[in-house]
Amino acid sequence: MTKYTAKPTDAQGFVHYTPAENHTWQTLFNRQMTIMKEYACQAHIDGVDKLYLKANAIPQIPDISKHLMAATSWQAQAVEALISDQDFFTLLSQRIFPVATFIRVPEEVDYLPEPDIFHEVFGHCPMLMHTTIADFIEAYGRYALQAPADQLKRLSRLFWFTIEFGLIQTPKGLRAYGGGILSSYKETIYSIDDTFPQRKPFNLLEVLCTDFRIDKMQGIYFVLHSFEQLFELLQGNTLQRALEQACALSDLPMRYKE
Numbered sequence: 595m596t597k598y599t600a601k602p603t604d605a606q607g608f609v610h611y612t613p614a615e616n617h618t619w620q621t622l623f624n625r626q627m628t629i630m631k632e633y634a635c636q637a638h639i640d641g642v643d644k645l646y647l648k649a650n651a652i653p654q655i656p657d658i659s660k661h662l663m664a665a666t667s668w669q670a671q672a673v674e675a676l677i678s679d680q681d682f683f684t685l686l687s688q689r690i691f692p693v694a695t696f697i698r699v700p701e702e703v704d705y706l707p708e709p710d711i712f713h714e715v716f717g718h719c720p721m722l723m724h725t726t727i728a729d730f731i732e733a734y735g736r737y738a739l740q741a742p743a744d745q746l747k748r749l750s751r752l753f754w755f756t757i758e759f760g761l762i763q764t765p766k767g768l769r770a771y772g773g774g775i776l777s778s779y780k781e782t783i784y785s786i787d788d789t790f791p792q793r794k795p796f797n798l799l800e801v802l803c804t805d806f807r808i809d810k811m812q813g814i815y816f817v818l819h820s821f822e823q824l825f826e827l828l829q830g831n832t833l834q835r836a837l838e839q840a841c842a843l844s845d846l847p848m849r850y851k852e
């Protein structure tokens with residue numbers, strides 16, 4: 595359930611945002627840009643640049659699609675505020691990224707559980723300009739569409755701890771690439787600097803056995819050493835074997851900072 599509703603698009607796919615909505619974007623964008631260099635991976639920084647994301651106005655989906663298509667053959671598509679898993683996986687498998695068109699109200703500028711356009715476009719779309727991530731997300735969507743129902747909960751954890759809340763070790767130090775982190779100012783800093791959360795080397799089985807909450811900053815992050823690690827998971831039957839194994843195991847305990 596969400597209190598938000600999608601903003602309608604016109605015949606050209608454009609949304610007419612109010613000055614107040616553009617101002618919320620500007621606040622979020624400017625604040626995030628002050629910390630990107632120290633906290634975001636280079637692929638995300640480059641993606642923001644190549645998508646021509648700017649502070650002054652909420653980007654329009656047709657413009658995002660044009661740049662995504664040229665770089666990695668992805669597109670963005672306006673959707674309702676929340677869509678079903680089936681619709682989500684179908685779109686990903688077609689290299690279409692669903693984008694909720696609303697933006698959070700000023701009272702929720704620091705945190706909201708629903709994905710708004712700042713989360714979708716600033717958090718996720720820059721990484722879709724990166725070939726390996728773009729291919730991984732498509733393959734994930736295809737895999738999820740045919741996965742048995744009893745494996746879906748565990749499979750969702752793979753998306754959560756990578757595309758939403760993933761960290762990567764780089765020559766410059768630990769950096770965020772997950773859209774859930776990079777669309778939250780507080781969690782961007784917390785994910786890298788705070789002493790509470792665990793930061794573990796990415797381990798597929800452990801990821802599949804670790805549950806998550808959407809209403810708190812994460813207590814654990816999994817750290818890649820390269821994006822190729824993700825794509826390799828979807829080759830052969832590595833993921834299938836790990837899911838079968840995970841379904842026979844108990845979940846690891848969750849931990850969150852109160």
Ligand SMILES: [Fe+2]
Pocket residue numbers: 709713718758773774
């Ligand atoms: Fe997301």
